[in-house]
Amino acid sequence: MIIDFTLNGKPESLTVPAEKRLPDILREDFKLTMTSTGCRRGECGVCLVLLNGRPVSSCLIPAFRLRGNSILTIEGFQDNPEYFDIIQGFLIGNYEPCEHCLSSRILAVHALLEVNLRPTEQEIIENVAFINCRCTDFSSLCAGIAEAGRLKEARSHGR
């Protein structure tokens, strides 16, 4: 079937089997390889992308669900100043996620900071810490997010 959707800000039209899942589409049809794949059951969260601005497990999205929707992957987010707020915040907070979960963490933090620049620990647990990867130390993750929030806030105030 033909699917029209927006990928990283660009309109795309793709002929694809209706049930092909998004991580496979990103890799095979668009050569976007930075989104990891994990359990393929939505449990681990390492394949996270943003669907209309909301974080979702891409492994649970078949091609036909893309129609008319907008997908943002880490490749599309890298040109955004907010990407650098997050990376810099992570470095200042001594938080260094591994290659496997990096893209998911950044996008999840981005989605969280869009609604709350100073998230609570509970919000971090619910929105970012669920991504299942052994690399993560929760206290440095919280520190990294706090710094990223401050940087984003400062930039948005032109400081």
Place this chain on the structure above:
Amino acid sequence: MGASGKHLSLVQVHYPKNLPALLAFYQKNPRSLICAGGTSLLQSPVWNAPKETIQDVISLSQIPELTHISRTESYIEVGAAAPISQILGIGRHVLSAALESALTRVANGAVRNLATLGGSLAFSDRWLSLVPVLLLLDVRLELRRQSGGEWVPIAKFLERHPLFRPGEMLTRIRIPLEEWNVQHFQIYKSHAFGPLNQLSWCALAQAEKGYLERFRMAVGAPAGLIIRNRELENTVSGKKLPLSLKELAPLQEQLQQTLENVQPRLSFIQKQLMTRTTYWFLLRYLTDLWEDLP
């Protein structure tokens, strides 16, 4: 599944634009698979089985009526295809605490942005997390067909075999906004117990002027097993608070009796979890500690 399998081209997807178009198509093609969030469908055996004939899939993503949430003084009405995160967005001060607790325990944030309340009800293997709470809250479900619709109490819906008649679908969920002093939801999904021994447990209690006016309790187990014992509830309801330990003894017996009735379907671990949680709840909230409640 992704790129593999020769059956890929056998899936045909339909995108009705509104509810009448959806019901008309479904009436003509009652064997179609319904996809709202897709989290239940993509893991269902029906979807993952090799397909020999064209499989019609109806995507609900473009039907605004099914994702709408509205509120009155006495209830919240949720479109069956509204994502769970959208329902949580209604806010803690409006949602029942037990329901909010159950909703936040559905998978993780990235799944809750896709998964829907309708999906949790339409697939009986997904009843574990939310259905005991919805049952205690006396939720009503709107079932629609092209020829009309009806509001069905959830208790009746759960007894139906099959859950849906041909061409019938779940369109709205009405959640009453009742006041309960104490609401507790607990889900046991530990690796220590294994996937077959999972259990969800929910209780609601309302006290007034030192008496326990109402008490409700339900338990969910895998494979669509939902247990609610109204006799037990009636035994507790109406009692003066705090309950004495002496009064708790017959309740335990009654609970044991309930367990015996469903014994073949509950494991030893599940029975332990159920009795221990119930006893803990009664001790924690309805005995000497009652006065500590906010």
